[in-house]
Amino acid sequence: xxxxxxxxxxxxxxxxxxxxxxxxxxxxxxxxxxxxxxxxxxxxxxxxxxxxxxxxxxxxxxxxxxxxxxxxxxxxxxxxxxxxxxxxxxxxxxxxxxxxxxxxxxxxxxxxxxxxxxxxxxxxxxxxxxxxxxxxxxxxxxxxxxxxxxxxxxxxxxxxxxxxxxxxxxxxxxxxxxxxxxxxxxxxxxxxxxxxxxxxxxxxxxxxxxxxxxxxxxxxxxxxxxxxxxxxxxxxxxxxxxxxxxxxxxxxxxxxxxxxxxxxxxxxxxxxxxxxxxxxxxxxxxxxxxxxxxxxxxxxxxxxxxxxxxxxxxxxxxxxxxxxxxxxxxxxxxxxxxxxxxxxxxxxxxxxxxxxxxxxxxxxxxxxxxxxxxxxxxxxxxxxxxxxxxxxxxxxxxxxxxxxxxxxxxxxxxxxxxxxxxxxxxxxxxxxxxxxxxxxxxxxxxxxxxxxxxxxxxxxxxxxxxxxxxxxxxxxxxxxxxxxxxxxxxxxxxxxxxxxxxxxxxxxxxxxxxxxxxxxxxxxxxxxxxxxxxxxxxxxxxxxxxxxxxxxxxxxxxxxxxxxxxxxxxxxxxxxxxxxxxxxxxxxxxxxxxxxxxxxxxxxxxxxxxxxxxxxxxxxxxxxxxxxxxxxxxxxxxxxxxxxxxxxxxxxxxxxxxxxxxxxxxxxxxxxxxxxxxxxxxxxxxxxxxxxxxxxxxxxxxxxxxxxxxxxxxxxxxxxxxxxxxxxxxxxxxxxxxxxxxxxxxxxxxxxxxxxxxxxxxxxxxxxxxxxxxxxxxxxxxxxxxxxxxxxxxxxxxxxxxxxxxxxxxxxxxxxxxxxxxxxxxxxxxxxxxxxxxxxxxxxxxxxxxxxxxxxxxxxxxxxxxxxxxxxxxxxxxxxxxxxxxxxxxxxxxxxxxxxxxxxxxxxxxxxxxxxxxxxxxxxxxxxxxxxxxxxxxxx
Numbered sequence: 001x002x003x004x005x006x007x008x009x010x011x012x013x014x015x016x017x018x019x020x021x022x023x024x025x026x027x028x029x030x031x032x033x034x035x036x037x038x039x040x041x042x043x044x045x046x047x048x049x050x051x052x053x054x055x056x057x058x059x060x061x062x063x064x065x066x067x068x069x070x071x072x073x074x075x076x077x078x079x080x081x082x083x084x085x086x087x088x089x090x091x092x093x094x095x096x097x098x099x100x101x102x103x104x105x106x107x108x109x110x111x112x113x114x115x116x117x118x119x120x121x122x123x124x125x126x127x128x129x130x131x132x133x134x135x136x137x138x139x140x141x142x143x144x145x146x147x148x149x150x151x152x153x154x155x156x157x158x159x160x161x162x163x164x165x166x167x168x169x170x171x172x173x174x175x176x177x178x179x180x181x182x183x184x185x186x187x188x189x190x191x192x193x194x195x196x197x198x199x200x201x202x203x204x205x206x207x208x209x210x211x212x213x214x215x216x217x218x219x220x221x222x223x224x225x226x227x228x229x230x231x232x233x234x235x236x237x238x239x240x241x242x243x244x245x246x247x248x249x250x251x252x253x254x255x256x257x258x259x260x261x262x263x264x265x266x267x268x269x270x271x272x273x274x275x276x277x278x279x280x281x282x283x284x285x286x287x288x289x290x291x292x293x294x295x296x297x298x299x300x301x302x303x304x305x306x307x308x309x310x311x312x313x314x315x316x317x318x319x320x321x322x323x324x325x326x327x328x329x330x331x332x333x334x335x336x337x338x339x340x341x342x343x344x345x346x347x348x349x350x351x352x353x354x355x356x357x358x359x360x361x362x363x364x365x366x367x368x369x370x371x372x373x374x375x376x377x378x379x380x381x382x383x384x385x386x387x388x389x390x391x392x393x394x395x396x397x398x399x400x401x402x403x404x405x406x407x408x409x410x411x412x413x414x415x416x417x418x419x420x421x422x423x424x425x426x427x428x429x430x431x432x433x434x435x436x437x438x439x440x441x442x443x444x445x446x447x448x449x450x451x452x453x454x455x456x457x458x459x460x461x462x463x464x465x466x467x468x469x470x471x472x473x474x475x476x477x478x479x480x481x482x483x484x485x486x487x488x489x490x491x492x493x494x495x496x497x498x499x500x501x502x503x504x505x506x507x508x509x510x511x512x513x514x515x516x517x518x519x520x521x522x523x524x525x526x527x528x529x530x531x532x533x534x535x536x537x538x539x540x541x542x543x544x545x546x547x548x549x550x551x552x553x554x555x556x557x558x559x560x561x562x563x564x565x566x567x568x569x570x571x572x573x574x575x576x577x578x579x580x581x582x583x584x585x586x587x588x589x590x591x592x593x594x595x596x597x598x599x600x601x602x603x604x605x606x607x608x609x610x611x612x613x614x615x616x617x618x619x620x621x622x623x624x625x626x627x628x629x630x631x632x633x634x635x636x637x638x639x640x641x642x643x644x645x646x647x648x649x650x651x652x653x654x655x656x657x658x659x660x661x662x663x664x665x666x667x668x669x670x671x672x673x674x675x676x677x678x679x680x681x682x683x684x685x686x687x688x689x690x691x692x693x694x695x696x697x698x699x700x701x702x703x704x705x706x707x708x709x710x711x712x713x714x715x716x717x718x719x720x721x722x723x724x725x726x727x728x729x730x731x732x733x734x735x736x737x738x739x740x741x742x743x744x745x746x747x748x749x750x751x752x753x754x755x756x757x758x759x760x761x762x763x764x765x766x767x768x769x770x771x772x773x774x775x776x777x778x779x780x781x782x783x784x785x786x787x788x789x790x791x792x793x794x795x796x797x798x799x800x801x802x803x804x805x806x807x808x809x810x811x812x813x814x815x816x817x818x819x820x821x822x823x824x825x826x827x828x829x830x831x832x833x834x835x836x837x838x839x840x841x842x843x844x845x846x847x848x849x850x851x852x853x854x855x856x857x858x859x860x861x862x863x864x865x866x867x868x869x870x871x872x873x874x875x876x877x878x879x880x881x882x883x884x885x886x887x888x889x890x891x892x893x894x895x896x897x898x899x900x901x902x903x904x905x906x907x908x909x910x911x912x913x914x915x916x917x918x919x920x921x922x923x924x925x926x927x928x929x930x931x932x933x934x935x936x937x938x939x940x
Contacts, residue, residue: 184237188230195230276307276319280326293334297345300330301352308360317379320360324383327353328390335393343397347406350391354410357383358418366422373500373559374424381428384418388432395442401476404443405483411436412484412512416491419505426501429508437515440484443477443523474524481520488512496551496564503563510544510571514578521582534583541575544568548607566611569603573615577622587633587646594623594654597680601661613669616661617676623654631691640699643692651688658684675738682727682742689719710769713757714783720750721790728797735801744806747794750787751813758783759820768836771828780828784821788814822851853882857912 237243244252280303304323311320331353338346361380394407415429492509496502517540521533548568555561576599580592596619604612632638633650658681665674693715694701698708724747733739764771764780772778791814798807824835826847831838856878863872 180237180243184243192230273319273322276303276322276326280330293338293342293345296330296334297349297352300327301349301356304353305356305359308356312360321379321383323360324357324386327356328386331387331390332393335390335396340397343394343400343403346394347403347410350387350407350410353387354384354414357387362418362422362425366424368421370420370423370495370499370501372423374422376427377424380425384415384425384428385431388435392435392438395439399443401480404439405480408436408439408480408484411439413487413491416488416495416505416508419501419508420491420495420499423499423501426504429504430511433508433512433515437512437519440481440516441519441523443480477523478520481516485513485516488516493547496547496555496568500559502555502558503560503567506564506567510567510574513540514571514574517575518578525582529585530582534579537575537579537582541572541579544572544575548572552607562609563611565607566609569607569609569612570615573600573603573619586630586635587650590623590626590630590633590650591653593626594650595657596620596622597654597661597677598657601664605664608668613665613671613673616665617673617680620658620680638695638699642696642699645695647688647691647695651684651691655681655684655688678738679742682723682739682746686719686723686746689723690716693719709757710762710764710767710771710783711779713753713762714779714787717750717754717758717787718782718790720746720753721787721794724750725790725794725797728794728801732801740802744802747791747810751791751809754787754813754817759816763820765824765827765835768834770833771824771835773832775825775829778828780821780824784817784824788817788821791817822855823848826851849882849885852878852885856882 280300304327307323307326308320311317311323331349334346334349357380361377361383366374366377366380388411391407391411394403397403411432415425415432419426419429488509492506492513495505495509499505517533517537521530525533545568548565552565555564558564573596577593577596581589584592597616600612600616600619604616633646638647639645658677662674662677662681665677668674694708694712697711697715701708701712724743727733727739727743727746731739731743733743760766762769771780771783791810795807795811795814798810826844827835827840830841830844830847856875859871859875859878863869863875
């Protein structure tokens, strides 16, 4: 069995060495044959061209020169198309786009500059081109044979070399052949032989360099196999036999991986990938008792710097990106495993990582010219931004002003400086900025002054005597925030004035300074009302507006000028809002947030920027959130006074501001933002009226109170129908406009509430709900009668300006509300405030018939008077229902005089209806012209 392993190892080793050489010889033979065929083809092509020229001269065609040029161009195009992307090109030819990556600002170099190709390699004949010329004549089997022989065999050979070495080492270990040191030396010797073979074969391009088969390169395969054998030998010497220590093994493995990446400059990306993976795996292979991470920091930075440099030199953006990814992963691992005293080393690591990224992705790629606009470099932006994420782990360490200052400077100041000098990196400020704000918020010091000064408020908390520890921490924190806030603020002003990326820089500066101010408030005042911070926020907002006013004329025509001005103005508006939030509470705060919308509109009138126009409808969000927090404005102290209470100014004042803003925006320009503001204003008006109505019905209402659902539903229906009628009459709007949509939505909402609540769920006949004892002035009239009138008027007003389906639906609901109003009114008259349990008496049945019969007659008279067929048809339906009721219900329910009166009345009514129709027929006949008897005879 052991002999079998030896034989297998030798056979594999032999195949791995001999088979590629044999296949290379076969490929060389095919190359010579194809070259001969190509030479014969060129001779035939030249003879054909000369014959064509002779015939052209004889015919004296004027297009002779053109035809010859076209023939030459056709031949050149055929040669160019036949050359694969991997073929070597002459020095004066443009490089193929498939040769290297050309992403972002990186530029691929010529092959003679970037890959180290010798002058001897330039003279290698283009075998791939020859093969391409002869390819139409080659069979599929030959192509398959070449693929297997020239590519797959190389790959399999590289793998089998490593397998053969493993079998030999296994045999030596299992049988004790030689000692540990000789085994390691033999393995190292084999690796060196393979490396020498790879270098020797690389220097023989005529034999081992086959253009078009770069991914199956024999020199690169030998070099990779040798590197793996040496890598395994060093690791075995350390991990298996203990011949070398951890430090020596670490250094040797790192050098091997590093050399693999360097040789990739000669052998291609596959070897570079192997070297990079090996470099990042080395620290996991070597175990050490020391907890010092300094060697690891130096090692990872060195390897990553080399990898990024190689990636940039060869224009392998993917390779440089992989190195940045490795840096990022190691940064996270170091944050997790670092000890209390290693914060400085981590900061050095982060600084080094940023320098590597800058040197590989930015240095001498983007010009240091703030005024020069450049497209965004996404690769560099991502590479510079991701290191902000593991830096958040620095918050685990104890408080240190110097260390925290360095970290915040890297997160806050450095990105702004880079964005200023390199406009292509302008978006690299936001991720570090957010991380910096989180870092400042987690400033590890006791700053809750409120807890220390419970009895004081406002400025007294700051100027009153405090414990020395709290005073020192407060001064330290305020100085810290003020220092970075001022620097970022100045960078924002500088960028606004001089940088082509002024819009992003100004936005970042506003976000940073506003965020630092908000964090200072949260850490010091801890969500309490503070006049001091309110005044400071007001001053900050005025400062923002002052900057916008200062640069208004200069930036009006500059690149990104309007966006830059908008950033400062929006920052000022935010500061004003924050000031109101810090100074007011309850109702005053709600009103202040509601007035933010007209404040934005006033700023828009002064600075007519499109960004402010967009912001106007969005400024309602803080007010909406405040209402969500406390819809009753003053919590539980609203009182019982109807209309004139906190709801009136908590909802009414902002609503007035919304209406004014909508009118101003629509006057200036009709667009989606003005339409959004119109919708907000209408909704706010409906909400204001609804809240006031609900409070008037039940001063102690809280949404969903079972005792007032009937009355509340009635008030909501009145509000919806009334507003819809008002909008339809006075602001009908165009078709498909917001005004039309909101008017229809309000009335449809009222109909939905009416159909679900008043007709079904909360119908007083079903629930026994109290509706009052008055004959007319009661909740039946308000819930059914008034909506019937409103929906009837709305149906008339919407003719011609609303869709027909909408008009008909509104009319149907008006009829339904009228039906319920009449019946419930009769019912309430006979059994006041008890619509459910009281029995229906005979007189009540008679009244139902009499009233509905009267309504049918009135509808008939109106239809005859107005000559409206639909009205007459409706009256006929009503009368028919009454007739059925009299014969089916009244006949069995009524007795005595009432039964007789019911039938007598019905009979007289029907006779009267017949008389009216006869009069209508006579009148119609009288209006028709008389016909001469002779004409009638002629017609017959």
